[in-house]
Amino acid sequence: MRRTSLAALSITLGLPTFAAHAQNPSPMDIRACTAIETDAQRLACYDRATGRDNLPAAQKKSDAAAQAPVPPSTTPSANAFGHETPRTSTQIAATESAEATPEVKPLSLLDSRWELSPESKLGTFNLRGYKPIVVMPFFASSNQNRQPNSPNPLNTVTSPEQLDNIESKFQLSLKTKLWQGVFGDEGDIWAAFTQSSRWQVYNEKESRPFRETNYEPEVMLMFNTNYQLAGWNGRLLGIGLDHESNGQSDPLSRSWNRVMGYIGFERPTWTVMFRPWWRIPEGGPDDNNPDIDNYMGRADMQIIHEWKGQEFGLMLRHSLRAGSESHGAAQFTWSFPVAGNLRGYMELFKGYGESMIDYNHNATYLGIGVSLLDWY
Secondary structure (H helix, E strand, C coil): CHHHHHHHHHHHHHHHHHHHHHCCCCCCCHHHHHHCCCHHHHHHHHHHHHCHHHCCHHHCCCHHHHHCCCCHHHCCCECCCCCECCCCHHHHHHHHHHHHCCCCCCCCHHHHHHCCCHHHCCCCCCCEECCCEEEEEEEEECCCCCCCCCCCHHHCCCCCCCCCCEEEEEEEEEEEEEEEEEECCEEEEEEEEEEEEEECCCCCCCCCCEEEEEEEEEEEEEEEEEEEECCEEEEEEEEEEEEEECCCCCCCCCEEEEEEEEEEEEECCEEEEEEEEEECCCCCCCCCCCCCHHHHCCEEEEEEEEECCEEEEEEEEECCCCHHHCCEEEEEEEEEEEECCEEEEEEEEEEECCCCCCCCCEEEEEEEEEEEECCC
16 A cells, blocks of 8 residues: 555656656747757747747848758767757757858959959959060061051151061050949949060160050949840940050151940850940041051950960951951960969961051061960
8 A cells, every 4th residue: 555655656746747748848949849850840940949030031041041951961860769869059050050151153254353243342452464464585577567657647657677577575464443333332443554565675786676665554434244145144344445555756656545345245264355446536637547447446356265274365356347448457365374373375466456556567476475464
């Protein structure tokens, strides 16, 4: 009897505790989450129990991420009875952090050079590369322009110059952003400067003169775009002012000013830039080269392709006129790794206007050297 009474007493004293564990906890009790088998639903339960579902939307993970399966590395382990072991708050936080962290994608070719997307912005007054920076100790011409001429009599050389067909060429080109976000978050103003020189370094008889140096400052307003056209992504649209001259006195002086347009397209490993332009009229006796549009063109297109660490470039330029005013040029470039950031470089040019002094001179040029910075 006493044994029965002690057993009954024991059962009576233990009932509240047993009942407390046997009943379903309140939905707001975090213990209710441990019995949920589905990972996404269990995590949502923890969010409700801790009040996290009342946070602003920006602090929550997306619905798609909430319903995604948990990676194998974060899957709860099973205990000896085959039931999942509840995860600790540290494990849950680690899972949420992994799911909330966006995938970092590499910048596209145009984005890396023009800081188009918000994540690529670097602020103002940082020096960046613009056109290729190259040094070519060997730069040969099939038909050196020894007597430059122009429709303007003041810019026509009367006696031939003693020039070698083989010289050297180098180019320096940099840009910087002057104003980021001209229209709120849209539009950046850039300034650029390019200098290219042709040096008669092997012409000892003429004291190794610089045959031609071109100076080209530019100011550009660039916009980020994002549209599809025939399988290409339109990423850039811009307008700018361009001045180019050779800084010489008559009869060798050459110059022009242009309003430029910039339209950039890209796809993986490919970049295409269209540049139509309109020459600002000069007129009168001060125009060094009144017919320059018909030789150095009214538009060009630059095509860049990257392949196994190499970069191939093709420039096509034309006057956009027919008949006697139809002239153009093409340039092919190739760069390849040599050591570190040093790259081999080859340039082949055919047509009119390899330089300002040769704007109306047709020849083939071949250059071999090194590159410190390519197009993209």
